[in-house]
Amino acid sequence: MAGQKSAQKSAQKSAQKSAQNNSSLMGFVHRRRRGAELFLLVLALAVGIGAYAAVGLGVEGEVPTDLLGYGGWLAALVIGAHVVIRVVAPYADPVLLPLVAALNGLGLAVIHRLDLAAEAVGRKHDYAQQQLIWMTLGVILFVVTLVAIRDHRVLQRFTYTSALAAILLLLLPMVPGIGKAVYGARIWIQVGPFSFQPGEVAKVLLVIAFAGYLVLHRDALALAGRRVLFVDLPRGRDLGPILVMWLVSLGILVFQRDLGSSLMFFGIFLIMLYVATERPGWLVVGGMLFVGGALAAYALFGHVRERFQIWLNPFDFYGEGTSEKAFQPVEAMFGMGWGGMIGRGFGDGDPFRVPFANSDFIIAAIGEELGLTAVMAVIMMYGLIVERALRTALICRDGFGKLLATGLGSVIALQVFVVIGGVTGLIPLTGLTTPFLSYGGSSLIANWVIVALLLRISDQARRPVPQLSDDTAAIDSDATQVVKAIR
Amino acid sequence: MNKPIRTISIFCLVLFLALLVNATYLQYWRAGALNDDVRNRRAINESFSAERGAIVVGRNSAIAKSVPSDDEYKFQRTYPKPFLYAPVTGWFSYFSQTGIERTQNDILSGQDEQLFVTRLIDLVSNKPTKGGNVLLTLDPDAQQAAYDGLSALGPGTQGSVVALDPSTGAVLAMVSLPTYDPNDMASHDFGAVARTYEKLNEDPAEPLVNRAIQTRLPPGSTFKVVTAAAAIEAGLYDADSQVPGGVTYQLPLTSGETGLIDNEGRSCGANNTKIPFTQAMEQSCNTTFAQLAEEVGAEDMLKTAEAFGFNRGYLDDLFPQVESVFPDGLDDAQLGQTGFGQFEVAATPLQMAMVAAGLANGGTVMKPYLVDEQQSADLDVLSKTDPEELSQAVSSTTAREVTKLMVATVDDGTASPGAIDGISVAGKTGTAQSGIDAVPPYAWFISFAPADNPEVAVAVMIQKADIPRGEIAGGVYGGPIAKAVMEAVIR
Numbered sequence: 001m002a003g004q005k006s007a008q009k010s011a012q013k014s015a016q017k018s019a020q021n022n023s024s025l026m027g028f029v030h031r032r033r034r035g036a037e038l039f040l041l042v043l044a045l046a047v048g049i050g051a052y053a054a055v056g057l058g059v060e061g062e063v064p065t066d067l068l069g070y071g072g073w074l075a076a077l078v079i080g081a082h083v084v085i086r087v088v089a090p091y092a093d094p095v096l097l098p099l100v101a102a103l104n105g106l107g108l109a110v111i112h113r114l115d116l117a118a119e120a121v122g123r124k125h126d127y128a129q130q131q132l133i134w135m136t137l138g139v140i141l142f143v144v145t146l147v148a149i150r151d152h153r154v155l156q157r158f159t160y161t162s163a164l165a166a167i168l169l170l171l172l173p174m175v176p177g178i179g180k181a182v183y184g185a186r187i188w189i190q191v192g193p194f195s196f197q198p199g200e201v202a203k204v205l206l207v208i209a210f211a212g213y214l215v216l217h218r219d220a221l222a223l224a225g226r227r228v229l230f231v232d233l234p235r236g237r238d239l240g241p242i243l244v245m246w247l248v249s250l251g252i253l254v255f256q257r258d259l260g261s262s263l264m265f266f267g268i269f270l271i272m273l274y275v276a277t278e279r280p281g282w283l284v285v286g287g288m289l290f291v292g293g294a295l296a297a298y299a300l301f302g303h304v305r306e307r308f309q310i311w312l313n314p315f316d317f318y319g320e321g322t323s324e325k326a327f328q329p330v331e332a333m334f335g336m337g338w339g340g341m342i343g344r345g346f347g348d349g350d351p352f353r354v355p356f357a358n359s360d361f362i363i364a365a366i367g368e369e370l371g372l373t374a375v376m377a378v379i380m381m382y383g384l385i386v387e388r389a390l391r392t393a394l395i396c397r398d399g400f401g402k403l404l405a406t407g408l409g410s411v412i413a414l415q416v417f418v419v420i421g422g423v424t425g426l427i428p429l430t431g432l433t434t435p436f437l438s439y440g441g442s443s444l445i446a447n448w449v450i451v452a453l454l455l456r457i458s459d460q461a462r463r464p465v466p467q468l469s470d471d472t473a474a475i476d477s478d479a480t481q482v483v484k485a486i487r
Numbered sequence: 488m489n490k491p492i493r494t495i496s497i498f499c500l501v502l503f504l505a506l507l508v509n510a511t512y513l514q515y516w517r518a519g520a521l522n523d524d525v526r527n528r529r530a531i532n533e534s535f536s537a538e539r540g541a542i543v544v545g546r547n548s549a550i551a552k553s554v555p556s557d558d559e560y561k562f563q564r565t566y567p568k569p570f571l572y573a574p575v576t577g578w579f580s581y582f583s584q585t586g587i588e589r590t591q592n593d594i595l596s597g598q599d600e601q602l603f604v605t606r607l608i609d610l611v612s613n614k615p616t617k618g619g620n621v622l623l624t625l626d627p628d629a630q631q632a633a634y635d636g637l638s639a640l641g642p643g644t645q646g647s648v649v650a651l652d653p654s655t656g657a658v659l660a661m662v663s664l665p666t667y668d669p670n671d672m673a674s675h676d677f678g679a680v681a682r683t684y685e686k687l688n689e690d691p692a693e694p695l696v697n698r699a700i701q702t703r704l705p706p707g708s709t710f711k712v713v714t715a716a717a718a719i720e721a722g723l724y725d726a727d728s729q730v731p732g733g734v735t736y737q738l739p740l741t742s743g744e745t746g747l748i749d750n751e752g753r754s755c756g757a758n759n760t761k762i763p764f765t766q767a768m769e770q771s772c773n774t775t776f777a778q779l780a781e782e783v784g785a786e787d788m789l790k791t792a793e794a795f796g797f798n799r800g801y802l803d804d805l806f807p808q809v810e811s812v813f814p815d816g817l818d819d820a821q822l823g824q825t826g827f828g829q830f831e832v833a834a835t836p837l838q839m840a841m842v843a844a845g846l847a848n849g850g851t852v853m854k855p856y857l858v859d860e861q862q863s864a865d866l867d868v869l870s871k872t873d874p875e876e877l878s879q880a881v882s883s884t885t886a887r888e889v890t891k892l893m894v895a896t897v898d899d900g901t902a903s904p905g906a907i908d909g910i911s912v913a914g915k916t917g918t919a920q921s922g923i924d925a926v927p928p929y930a931w932f933i934s935f936a937p938a939d940n941p942e943v944a945v946a947v948m949i950q951k952a953d954i955p956r957g958e959i960a961g962g963v964y965g966g967p968i969a970k971a972v973m974e975a976v977i978r
Contacts, residue, residue, distance in 0.1 A: 120559070271498075275491040319526045336514050337521030338529045350529050372514040376507055383503040390496045394489055402488050406495060417502040426509040 030395075030462035033094035034086050040098035041082055045075055048105015051346075055113040058347030058369075073132065074105060077139045084143045088150070089459035093388050096458070099381050100436050100451050104135055104444070106378070107437035109346075110358070110365050117352040127358055127439045134441035138448030145452035152456045156400045159212025166205035167248070169198035174255060186256040187431075197442040199252075199261050200433075203268070204446055204453075207407035210269055214276035215399040222277035245269045246289050250297075257303060260422070260430030264414045266290060271410045272403055275393075311428035328355050332364035332423050336375070343371025358439040360431055363420050378437070379420065385451075386413040392458040401457045408450050535581055536560045540595045540618035540864060542576055542587055545627040551576045551588065553618075556675070564673040571634050574663040574697035575625065575805070575857065578672035580680050586697075587621060587857065590806055594619040594861050594869070601861070601869045617864035624657035624859045626650070629943070632975040633662040636968030641953035647698035647836040650945045650972050653844035653935060655874035656853030659943060660972055661837075663698040665690075700808035703833040704950065707919025708771045709931040710828030712889055713842055715768065717791035718779045719888045720881045726891040730764045732756030736774035739781065739819035746820060748773050753901075768892040769900025771916065773827045780826025785817045788825060794880035795852055796841045797834070801877055804857035811838035828919060840946035841877075843933040846893070847913070847941030850886035852877045894938045902934065904966025907974060911938040916965065927951065932965025936973045943976040945969040 049071040056064035064070070078101040085092050112128035119125060149155065155162075173179035178189045187199050214221070224235045249266040252258055270286040297304045310317050310326045314333070317326035331354045338349060351357045351365035358365070367375045389409025396402045415432055422429040433443040513521075522530050539562065542551035550572040556563035564579045566572065577586020584592055593599035597606060597618040609616050633648035640646070650660035671683040687695050696702060718724050732755045738746040755772035756762040767775035780788055792813035793799065800810055811834040817825065824830035834842075837855060845852035854877040861869040881889075893913035896902040902914035914934030921928055930952075935944035947965035954964065 271495055275488050275495060278488060278491050333513060333517075334521055334524070334527045334529055336510075337518035338527075340514055340518050350532065353528065367510070367514060372510060375510045375514065379503055379506050379510065383499075386499050386503070387496070390492055390499065393492050399488060402492065406492055410495065410499070413499040413502060417506060420506050421509070424506070424509050424513050426505060 029464050030091060032090050034082075034090065037085070037094035037097060038082060040095065041078055041101060044098040044102035044105065045071070045078060047102040048074055048108065051106050051109030052112060055109050055116070055346045058345055059113060059116045060347075070132075073136075074108075077136060081139050081142055084146055085455060088146050089455050091459045091462040091464075092455040093392060093458040093462070096385060096388050096451055096455055099385050099388075100447070103378070103381055103436035106366070107362065107434075107439075108132060108135070110351075110362055110369075110437070111439050113346055113369070114352055114358045114365065130441075131439050131444070134444045135448075137441070138445045141445055142448040142452040145449050146456060149453075149456055152401055152404060152453065152460060153398060155208050155404070155453075156212045156215070159209055159216075162205040162212070163209035166202040166209060169202040169205070170248070170252065172198045181257075187258045187261065197440065199258070200440075200442040200446040203261075203265065203411055204408075204449055206265060207268060207272070207404065207411060210272045211400055211403035211407055214272055215403055218276040218399070221273070221282075222279055243289075246286075246293065250293055254301070258431065259304065259307065259428075260415075260418050260432035263418055263430060264411070264432065266293075267414045268407055268410050272407045275406050276399075276403055307428045307430070311425065314425065328361065329423070329425065329429055331355075332361050333425060335364050336367035336372075336424065339368040339371045341372050343367070343369050343374060345369060359433055360419060360438065361423055362434050362437045362439070363423050366437075379416070382412060382416045382435070385409075386416075388458070389454050392454060392461055396457055396461040398460075401460060405454060405457045408454055411450065412447075531581070532560070534596055534598075536562065537596055538562050538615065538617045538864075539564060539579065540597070540620040540862075542591075542595070543620055543622045544572070544625040544630070548627055550623075551579070551669075558675055560675055563675065566669045566673070569668040569670050570666045571630060571662075572625075573666045573669050574699065575623065575661050576669060578669035580672040580684075581675075581677055582680065582684075585695075586805060587623070590804055591621045591858060591861070594621055597864070599861075599869075602863060605863050605865070619864055619869060620862040620866070621858055622860040622862065623857050624652070624659065625661065625857070626659040626976055628975040629660040629972050630662065632971040633660040633945075633947075633968065634664075636971045637662055637664050637947075637949075640949065640964060643692075643951065643953050644949070645692060645698070645951040646947070646949040647702065648945065648947050648968060648972060649699045649836045649840040650943055650976065651840050651844040651853075651855060653847035653941045653944045654853065656844070656855045656877070657859065657874070658837075658855055658857045659976055660945075661697075661699045661857070663696070665692045665694040667694045697805065698948065698950065699836045700802060700805060701835070702948075702950065703809050703811055703835045703838075704929050704948065705832055705919035705921075706828040706834040706839055707917035707929065707931055708773075708827055709839055709842070709915050709917035709933045709946075710832055710834070711768065711771065711776045711826070711917075712846065712893060712915050712933070713792055713795060714776045714780050714783070714788070714826045715764070715892055716846065716881045716885055716889045717783045717788055720791065720885045721783050721787055723779075723782055724764055726764055726888040728764050729761035730767050730775050731778045732760050732762035732767065732772060733758040733774040736777050736823075738777065738823045741820050748777055748823070750774055765892055765895040765899075768915070769896050771827075771896075771901050776826040777823035778826070780822050781819055785822050788817075788822065789813055789815060791880065792832075794878050795845055796838055796877060801841075802837065802855050802857070808837075809835060811835050828917060836946045836948040838946075839931065839933050839948070840944055843913075843935045843946060844941075844944035845880045846886045846889050847935035847938075847944050848886075849883035850879060850881040852880050890938055893934075897934070902932070902966060904963060905932065905934045905969050905973075907936060907970055907977075910936055910973075910977065912936040912970075912973065913938040913941075914966070914969065930963075930965050932969050934966075934969045934973065936977060943973050945972045 052070055053063050053067055056062060081097060108128055108131055111131050115125040115128050172189050173186050178191055179186060180188050180190050182188050187197055188195050189198060249262045252262045273282045298308060314326040314330050317323055318330040335351055335354055346369050349368040351368045354361045354364050363375060366378060386409045389405050393402045393405035396405055412435055415435055418430055419432040419434050421427040433440050435447045539553040541549040543549050550568055551566050553562040553564055566576060575586055577588045579588040595618045597616040602619055606616055629650050637644060637646050637648055644664050646664055648660055648662040652659055667687050672680055674680050724730060735758060736748045750772050753770040755770055755774055797811045797813040800808060802808055812831060814831040821830045825832050841852055841855060854875040856872050858872055860871045863869055890913050893915055894911055897906050897912045897914045901916045905912055905914040912934055917931030919929045930949040932947040935941045947968045949964055
């Protein structure tokens with residue numbers, strides 16, 4: 001073991017040395033920073049376990065009796081993930097795992113707090129326990145992803161398989177017998193006692209498919225076209241994929257009544273298309289399609305119109321004598337206002353007044369009991385996850401990896417914006433889960449896989465350029481002949 | 488591809504900044520307005536769950552207090568003597584507050600500015616805010632005597648008793664029947680609360696009406712003391728004068744039965760003769776006081792009535808209240824009827840108690856008040872009410888002369904049931920026609936004692952009771968109640 005380590009170290013050293021010999025552009029070599037990751041993980045565990053203890057103290061007046069078991073389980077999960085990273089992805093980004101560990105821990109504590117509130121009125125809830133099981137599955141899948149996929153570029157082979165699988169998954173809830181509609185949205189499947197949101201997995205597969213497709217066709221999409229009013233517009237024949245994606249999004253909206261996913265899928269595709277082609281013209285085309293689709297949806301669908309009205313004047317739909325259709329968002333706003341700057345503290349607010357406080361509206365529960373401070377911290381943590389993802393995309397050496405990292409980062413960014421913006425009244429409310437915080441197995445597992453993929457790409461990106469042979473170094477050290485360009 | 492990735496980074500930055508700004512707007516700038524929204528159950532729950540201060544009478548007898556409860560609201564508001572004090576305390580329910588619970592809500596809930604320092608200390612020491620206490624002027628003995636006396640008339644009794652300290656205006660007793668149990672309204676079983684409220688609100692006997700300040704009725708003959716005060720103040724007579732008497736009196740501008748006033752057989756001299764003023768008061772001679780009112784004139788009658796508090800509001804500590812009425816723009820026939828408290832004259836029991844108290848206090852009417860003291864939860868005095876003069880209704884000489892007439896009325900006249908052994912009592916009865924045949928007359932009694940150094944002034948009003956119509960007279964039923972209240976204060 002020790003020998004292996006020292007061998008590894010010396011390999012690292014020689015890699016650094018040879019990298020220094022490389023041109024100045026490649027001169028910067030990322031350090032592994034696994035120690036930093038461990039330190040940050042301890043902080044993240046302090047957040048998760050501390051929040052769990054605070055819930056017990058605030059709601060029941062005593063530290064939960066199972067704190068050691070719970071804390072131990074949580075610690076075992078994240079430390080286990082950390083050890084796997086040390087072995088299979090030693091150069092991976094050191095900040096991502098602590099961030100998601102802290103968010104997941106905080107989410108568990110808040111779900112537990114809402115369980116206790118439900119138990120206080122005589123309803124047996126064990127969502128926190130189930131969420132811990134889902135988290136365990138998520139971490140297992142995280143490990144499997146990191147171990148199985150040693151190089152993210154293998155995923156490029158599954159471009160069309162992924163696309164097909166994603167579309168099949170999206171269609172699953174429409175299948176009679178296993179699909180079921182929950183509060184109007186037909187995005188669930190149920191087999192026996194297990195229910196699942198296939199859209200959560202589909203979003204990962206779609207990003208892989210987009211990345212694979214776009215990295216191949218980026219030149220055709222980028223170079224052909226004509227210029228209209230300072231904007232390079234693509235050729236008509238290249239519009240195919242974007243139109244298909246637009247129709248898929250509209251289809252989700254029409255048949256599954258899932259505004260949030262529809263918005264997110266289209267947004268991700270647009271972002272990846274723009275990054276692949278480097279042409280703002282696609283954003284113009286996509287933006288116009290989005291506006292057109294939104295206007296059409298507003299004109300055609302009553303539930304879209306209603307969402308919009310509720311967003312504009314929520315208080316007209318709240319209180320006695322009204323339809324009470326804004327009960328959920330208005331209670332969430334009351335709750336967040338009630339929390340104020342520092343929050344009421346665990347156990348001293350009424351977050352359970354908001355229906356589905358433990359899933360879509362979990363940020364309202366955090367805002368009420370932990371205050372604006374915690375809401376800002378959570379938003380900043382999401383911001384950091386996105387920042388780490390986009391940084392990985394920047395330093396990644398291959399086009400597929402760049403696109404994949406950008407897509408996965410954008411998934412988190414858009415999902416967070418759509419759900420938190422919806423709950424806080426910034427944009428019309430659409431149903432999406434808050435990544436890592438909300439109760440829900442499909443979402444949690446999918447997001448752990450996203451993080452695993454991001455870590456895999458970052459490991460590749462941060463890894464020193466492998467030394468092919470010593471000859472190249474010799475060639476590199478030769479004086480370069482300057483050839484004057486002829487213009 | 489790095490340039491578009493950087494652009495996307497900036498785009499994501501903008502998204503997250505928008506989330507941060509919007510969260511700040513919601514939880515900081517808009518939080519106050521959201522918390523003040525009347526539909527915000529969180530704010531309602533908090534005030535309902537706080538340890539509210541007590542409402543106290545006498546030395547330390549709480550008539551409304553919060554006791555710990557083991558449900559989510561932490562405290563249960565209880566009223567130890569619910570029926571006795573309900574018209575004053577009102578209730579504190581999840582949906583609404585009335586009475587002192589409403590007007591003193593800031594102190595009781597601890598939100599008053601005077602409690603700012605206490606609240607700050609509680610915040611720092613992480614203790615929940617505790618409300619302050621409100622001490623009332625009510626005298627528990629007088630209140631009990633008034634309640635017992637009025638209740639003794641039977642279960643269907645509707646009426647009110649008000650007792651005042653003439654020198655300060657402090658309300659010593661305020662009773663209204665029928666009454667209700669505010670404990671039912673403070674229950675944490677909100678369905679039951681809603682049903683209780685509906686039942687009370689629809690009850691034709693109107694138990695939710697505090698008749699002491701919310702019911703105004705013709706004061707009848709008790710108003711004769713105001714007429715007498717106006718006549719003496721105008722310099723026309725004194726207590727020893729001879730005043731016009733008569734078996735009957737035809738009001739000006741009228742002819743025949745409708746305008747013909749009589750005295751229901753009481754001894755008031757022959758028509759067109761004079762009788763002593765004391766006899767006119769003792770026998771409650773309508774014929775006399777109709778003529779006195781006409782001699783005083785509409786303007787001075789109005790002025791005197793308003794000086795005693797008619798046509799204005801004066802009690803700040805309870806809400807809502809109705810103003811007593813003395814009409815303006817009277818013709819001579821109407822003016823004559825106002826002389827003995829009929830036509831459109833209407834007074835609340837509190838108003839008639841103020842008439843008695845004003846005469847007892849040398850003509851100076853004090854502003855009535857119920858809240859004596861506001862305390863912090865630690866019993867520090869925050870404020871104490873200073874007695875305030877409402878108006879100088881009549882001169883002290885006039886007050887003395889009217890007192891003489893009222894003492895004579897108790898000693899030798901219709902108000903004799905109000906007499907107390909060994910103490911000189913001033914009083915006046917009243918039996919006012921309701922004006923509707925199906926509705927029996929209202930019985931009134933006003934008095935104060937001791938006449939030479941008054942400690943208490945009382946007004947009793949019996950709107951409806953299970954007594955034969957023919958026997959309804961202020962003296963017979965109101966007198967003993969007033970006597971019991973006066974004795975409770977003096978002894």
